[in-house]
Structures are given as structure tokens and as C-alpha cells.
Amino acid sequence: MKILVGLVRASGGEAQLLGRPAGDRATRERIGYLPELFRYPDWLAAREVLGFHARLMRLGDARRAVDAALDEVGLSDRAADRVGTYSKGMQQRLGLAVALLGTPELIFLDEPTSALDPVGRSDVRALIERLRARGTTVFLNSHLLGEVERVCDRVCIVDRGRVVAEGSVDALVGETRGARVRTDEGWREYDIAHDEIPALVARLVAEGAHIHAVEPKQTTLEDRFLALVRRA
Amino acid sequence: MNVLLFAGLTLRELIRRRLVAAVAVLTLVITAFTGWGMNRLATAVVDGAPLPEPAVHAAAAGIVILLAFLFSFVIALGAALVGAPTMAESIANGEVLAVLARPVRRAEIVLGRWLGTLAALAFYVAAAGALELLVVRGETGYAPPNPLLALAFLCAVGAIVTTGAIALATRLPALTAGIVAAMLFGLAWIGGILQTIGLALGNARLADAGTIVALLFPSDALWRGALYALQPAAFTAAAANVNGSGTGVNPFAVTSAPPQAILWWAAAWTIAVLTTGVALFRTRDL
Numbered sequence: 168m169k170i171l172v173g174l175v176r177a178s179g180g181e182a183q184l185l186g187r188p189a190g191d192r193a194t195r196e197r198i199g200y201l202p203e204l205f206r207y208p209d210w211l212a213a214r215e216v217l218g219f220h221a222r223l224m225r226l227g228d229a230r231r232a233v234d235a236a237l238d239e240v241g242l243s244d245r246a247a248d249r250v251g252t253y254s255k256g257m258q259q260r261l262g263l264a265v266a267l268l269g270t271p272e273l274i275f276l277d278e279p280t281s282a283l284d285p286v287g288r289s290d291v292r293a294l295i296e297r298l299r300a301r302g303t304t305v306f307l308n309s310h311l312l313g314e315v316e317r318v319c320d321r322v323c324i325v326d327r328g329r330v331v332a333e334g335s336v337d338a339l340v341g342e343t344r345g346a347r348v349r350t351d352e353g354w355r356e357y358d359i360a361h362d363e364i365p366a367l368v369a370r371l372v373a374e375g376a377h378i379h380a381v382e383p384k385q386t387t388l389e390d391r392f393l394a395l396v397r398r399a
Numbered sequence: 400m401n402v403l404l405f406a407g408l409t410l411r412e413l414i415r416r417r418l419v420a421a422v423a424v425l426t427l428v429i430t431a432f433t434g435w436g437m438n439r440l441a442t443a444v445v446d447g448a449p450l451p452e453p454a455v456h457a458a459a460a461g462i463v464i465l466l467a468f469l470f471s472f473v474i475a476l477g478a479a480l481v482g483a484p485t486m487a488e489s490i491a492n493g494e495v496l497a498v499l500a501r502p503v504r505r506a507e508i509v510l511g512r513w514l515g516t517l518a519a520l521a522f523y524v525a526a527a528g529a530l531e532l533l534v535v536r537g538e539t540g541y542a543p544p545n546p547l548l549a550l551a552f553l554c555a556v557g558a559i560v561t562t563g564a565i566a567l568a569t570r571l572p573a574l575t576a577g578i579v580a581a582m583l584f585g586l587a588w589i590g591g592i593l594q595t596i597g598l599a600l601g602n603a604r605l606a607d608a609g610t611i612v613a614l615l616f617p618s619d620a621l622w623r624g625a626l627y628a629l630q631p632a633a634f635t636a637a638a639a640n641v642n643g644s645g646t647g648v649n650p651f652a653v654t655s656a657p658p659q660a661i662l663w664w665a666a667a668w669t670i671a672v673l674t675t676g677v678a679l680f681r682t683r684d685l
Contacts, residue, residue, distance in 0.1 A: 169684075169685070172499075172500045173499065173500070174496060174499055174500070174684070174685040175685065176682075176684060192502045192503075192504070194503045195500060195501055195503075196501075196502045198500060199500070200496070200497055200500035202493050202496035202499070204493045205492070205493030205494060205496055205497060206492040206494060207406075207494055207520070208412065208494060209409075210412060210415040210416055211415075216661055219404065219408065220497070220498075220501065223401060223404065223498065223501040223503055224502070224503070227601055245683055265497050266497070275500075292635055300553040309480065
């Protein structure tokens, strides 16, 4: 991610961003970036941080852009407060507001929820979904694979600097088989395709079994990730 | 344009962090103390008679030079301790990451931080220096021969240390860059003393060593410019006489203005070191 936004030089290969070489200055007008580890000056107010970035981007209507970004992350009420008085979660939201400023075409989010509580994480997921609905591409870097599975259309798994798998979540996870059924006798597992579950339930009921629960077996992205990384 | 934005950010930080207020209060205290001392000097009675004006002026001139020397240390320390953090801390705390994802050149950050630090120093030198000299003049009637030139030279001393501190801070942590820049200033001062002693004793090797240090970090050569601008003609003549006898050296006196060549060298040095700092920052992975 840092190579793409021009913070780190590539030791080899070629990287392009929006059709231009990675790090190209003009391209950087069209992107937003939330770094993983950052701290804005604690003596500036959130509005001033955003105003500074708006000037760096030469935004025409800076005030409106700043207001929109603050509103998007729910910081409008605290916009005049100094960053030094913010909690970690609020600082993260300010970082998101900076990344969103000026409605970029492509937004890089590096571990955006790592410092957030469950409510904050849910807010960020909702924000990513809003951006996606708006047609903005969000490049999410995360070790929280449950989060990736919930919000990403395409996933790329990188292990020790190499791409080991790439594709849609469904394609990566693959077809999942199997179900667990709890009857009076307890849990029992069946090796069947998921679309065969209704027929299985019907057959068990016809045989006089009392069914308490049916759980289709789920393979998660995390299972797939671990299998790929451990195999490597 | 972006350079001015970063310079403005640096100045705003110095104001918000209350550095400007703290320095202003201390400067007023020092100025008041100087004023009191000068008043005592001007009204001193020796052997039942007030000190004659030439004696008061000579004493005031000496005190002004010592004050300027102290002032040059404050400027150098200020340049090192403001310049280095303003660059290095924005890298260390990740503030620069989101900034560099904007259409910003890395050179603009380095130059903006340099310009902001220098503007703050220049304002301090002009305000505090003018205040001190006005108080001295008000109490004793003494004014150094070329006060504006002296303040300009003191600003140039600050520019050299700022340049070194910021160039170092593009790669080193704030503390290390600041302390190294301050130590280089000290080293340059010692180099200047060695040069003076070498010239006085006719020891070419010692004088050359001092010259080499002056070329590597030209702050002392500029301090000597300030010294010459503050020195009454009698002091310059006395310094030349002492040097000629080879029996003693006064580190707070010079025999002539710094040569034009060293001033050009200081300007070229500033550009070269700043360019090196930009190159170091441009090639740094963040």
C-alpha cells in the first residue's frame, strides 16, 4: 500500500495507480489515504487538520468539503476541539475524514478498525459500504479477516510479500459442504452439499427424529487464509 | 505555495505550544535586568565623581558584545531545538504519511519547515535584539557602530544551525539531530578560537584547522561578522594590537570583518546542505 501511495520505493517490479506510475504526484490528487499508524498535531483542531489538507489539495470549496468529511465520520460536534483531547477512536475517525476529503476516486485504508471498539468498527463498515455504493473504490488492508469477508468484493492474500491468492470472497472460500443436526440423541454431522439440507431435514423428520437445530458448516476466509499461509 | 503552508504550520505550532509566549516573557526579564545593570553603570560614582561618558560607553560596548554572545547561543540552541523536531517529529508520529499522499513534493515539506523555523528565529532576533539595544542606548547613550548588520549576522548564524538541524532531521530522530546541530555550532565556535590563536601565534597549522572547521560549519564566521558590527573602532584596534604582539587572544574581539568569500561560502553551504537534506528525505522510505 505504501508503494502505491508513494511513501516507499519499490525494490523491484512495476506498480501503477489509476493508470499512472505509483507515486505520481498528479494521481495523488485523486486518492485518499488512512495510514495505519499516525497522529495529527495535538495542538490543531480537527477542522484545522482538514482545512490544511484541503489547502494541500487546492479544493475549490474547502469549507463545504471539510464539513462533509466531518459529517461523514460523525465528528461535526467536536470539530473545534483540539486533537489532543480526542480518544484513539476519535483520532481514527479524523484520519478517516482526512482520507475522505474531496471525494477521492480511490481510498486506501490501512487497518482502519484496529483501534476501534465494536461500535466504531460497525461505523467504519457502514462507511465503507456507503463509499462502495457511491462508486468509490476502497482498498482495505486488514488482518481482521471477518471484517474483510463482510465488506470486500475482491480479496488478495499476501504472504511474505507475494500474492498467494486473489479473487472474490466466494471464489476464495470455495464451495462449502457439510451440516450438523441436533436431535434428541445429540449432534450428528452429515457430509452433504448445502442445497441438500432441506431434503435431509425432511427425511429425518419422516423417520420420526425430533430436530432441535440445523447448522450448515461454514468455511471462513480465515480458514482459507490459514490453509494457504500454512501450506506456503 | 505548499512551502508557505508548511512554514505557516510551523509558526502556528510555535505559537500554540506557548514557546513564543515563554520566550517573550524571558526576553522581557533579561531586557529588564540589562536595563537595570546599564542604569547602575551610567549612574556609577567612582572616587566621588560619575564615570566619564567614554568609560561608560566602553563598558557598555563590552557588555553588549557579551550579551550578543549569549544571544548567539540562545539563537543556535533555539534553531537546533525548534528546527530538528519540526521536521523529525512529523515523520516519527506519522503525520507526514497522510500529507505525502497528497500532491505534495517532499522538498516542499523540508523547505517549508526550514522557512518557518527561520522566520520565527528572524522575528526573535529582530525583536529581542532591537529591544536590548534600545534599552542599552536609553540608559547609557551607547549604540554599537552597526546594529542592523549585527542582527542580520545573528540571523545568519541561526540560519546555518537551522539548516544543519533540519537536514539532519530528515534522517535522524529529533533529539539526535537537534543535539548534533547544537554541538556543531559549539565545534565551529571552538574552531574560530583556534583560528584566532593560530593567527596570533603565527601557527599556520592551528589557523588552518580553524579555517577547515569554519568551512565545514560556517556559523562562527558569521558570528564574527556580528562581533565586528558591534565592536567600536577602539576595540578593533586593540584586538589587532594584541594579535600583533602574539601574547594573548581575546575570543570576543576580531580584527576585521569576515571576508566576502566566507559569506558567499556560507550561502553556498546553506543551499548545498538544504539540497542534501531534501535528497535524503526524498530517498527515505516512510
